Amino acid sequence: MATITEKFFANKDELTAELSSCLEQRLVDGIADDGRAVLMVSGGSSPAPAYKHLSNLPLDWANIDVAMVDERWVDVGHEKSNEAFIKSTLLQNHGAAANFITMKNTAATAEQGTDECEAAYQQLKRPFDVTILGMGPDGHTASLFPHAEGLEQGLNSTDLVSAINAVESDVTGKITERMTLTLAAIADSKVVKLLISGEEKLAVYKLAKAGGDVADMPLRAVLNHPNINIEVYWAP
Numbered sequence: 001m002a003t004i005t006e007k008f009f010a011n012k013d014e015l016t017a018e019l020s021s022c023l024e025q026r027l028v029d030g031i032a033d034d035g036r037a038v039l040m041v042s043g044g045s046s047p048a049p050a051y052k053h054l055s056n057l058p059l060d061w062a063n064i065d066v067a068m069v070d071e072r073w074v075d076v077g078h079e080k081s082n083e084a085f086i087k088s089t090l091l092q093n094h095g096a097a098a099n100f101i102t103m104k105n106t107a108a109t110a111e112q113g114t115d116e117c118e119a120a121y122q123q124l125k126r127p128f129d130v131t132i133l134g135m136g137p138d139g140h141t142a143s144l145f146p147h148a149e150g151l152e153q154g155l156n157s158t159d160l161v162s163a164i165n166a167v168e169s170d171v172t173g174k175i176t177e178r179m180t181l182t183l184a185a186i187a188d189s190k191v192v193k194l195l196i197s198g199e200e201k202l203a204v205y206k207l208a209k210a211g212g213d214v215a216d217m218p219l220r221a222v223l224n225h226p227n228i229n230i231e232v233y234w235a236p
């Protein structure tokens with residue numbers, strides 16, 4: 001089982017304060033240890049305030065690589081683009097000086113874009129300093145969606161990224177074609193921060209942690225991985 005540390009907060013402000021200060025420290029340490037720091041980011045409402053806070057800090061941003069954990073296969077101008085979300089939150093103010101690595105390239109499909117994306121991600125320092133994950137009420141994390149086309153590859157490949165076509169649901173919406181970090185890439189992180197908000201997702205998290213079929217809840221693969229270092233952040 002992964003090493004799991006659970007942090008429960010009274011509210012989102014307290015979660016954001018602790019998350020921001022941990023992220024800042026990890027980035028500072030990453031640069032001090034290796035010359036550069038790598039931050040893997042997810043979309044979602046939970047990390048947004050911490051991204052905005054970090055963007056205002058005078059870190060050595062020129063030596064910080066920011067890359068997506070997962071992305072819908074849509075252009076950055078699309079309202080559902082995770083990259084657009086990161087650009088409007090983290091990559092502002094001081095954070096605008098960070099080196100951003102896109103997941104989305106000009107290939108027509110995520111599958112066709114995999115090699116280019118893999119080559120870009122292979123340039124990054126490993127282990128990554130921090131990987132931020134969210135989770136959905138369906139037990140997905142990154143873009144490892146239940147029963148998705150490409151899920152097995154995403155869970156078993158030694159590559160860093162993998163194309164996914166999710167089964168359409170209320171959680172995925174219409175855009176099901178995505179790129180994701182593989183489980184192996186998530187595991188190749190000094191620490192994974194899993195952000196969970198609300199009672200419903202807490203119940204899903206507990207269910208996933210207890211074990212069971214990974215295809216039903218891919219979060220299980222992360223929580224039950226032999227050597228991932230996970231810090232779970234929960235707020236109501």
Ligand SMILES: O=C(O)[C@H](O)[C@@H](O)[C@H](O)[C@H](O)COP(=O)(O)O
Binds near residue numbers: 042044072136195197
């Ligand atoms: O690409 C996506 O579909 C979202 O980024 C998604 O995976 C998100 O990370 C989770 O749904 C958690 O969202 P919250 O932070 O809002 O709980």
